[in-house]
Amino acid sequence: MPFLIRWPGRIPPNRVSNEVVHAADLFVTLANWVDGKVPKDRTIDGVDQSDFLAGKSEKSARESVVIYVSNKLFGVKWRNWKIAYQGNG
Numbered sequence: 001m002p003f004l005i006r007w008p009g010r011i012p013p014n015r016v017s018n019e020v021v022h023a024a025d026l027f028v029t030l031a032n033w034v035d036g037k038v039p040k041d042r043t044i045d046g047v048d049q050s051d052f053l054a055g056k057s058e059k060s061a062r063e064s065v066v067i068y069v070s071n072k073l074f075g076v077k078w079r080n081w082k083i084a085y086q087g088n089g
Contacts, residue, residue, distance in 0.1 A: 003021060005053060011053055011055070017058075017060075019062075020060050020062045020077060021049055021052070021060055022045070022046065022062060022065050024044070024045045024046035025047050025049045025061070025062060027046045028048050028049075029050055032048050032050050033050065047061045063078060064076065064077060064079070065077050
């Protein structure tokens with residue numbers, strides 16, 4: 001899914017990438033940027049993407065993502081590989 005972000009002086013302009021960034025990563029990344037704390041009493045699936053978004057790293061901090069539709073596994077993306085299916089379980 002396309003993703004656009006703009007923050008002059010913090011995120012380099014005109015950068016295009018096919019790296020994996022999940023919506024859950026935004027919580028952890030934004031918390032880091034504002035010196036917030038990520039809860040430790042529950043599992044948070046996001047990873048900090050600060051270096052990637054700031055252009056300090058060409059690679060995302062995430063290699064894979066699992067996609068659910070409702071409560072069913074729909075697909076998996078790992079690096080440049082993707083499988084999408086609708087299972088019965």
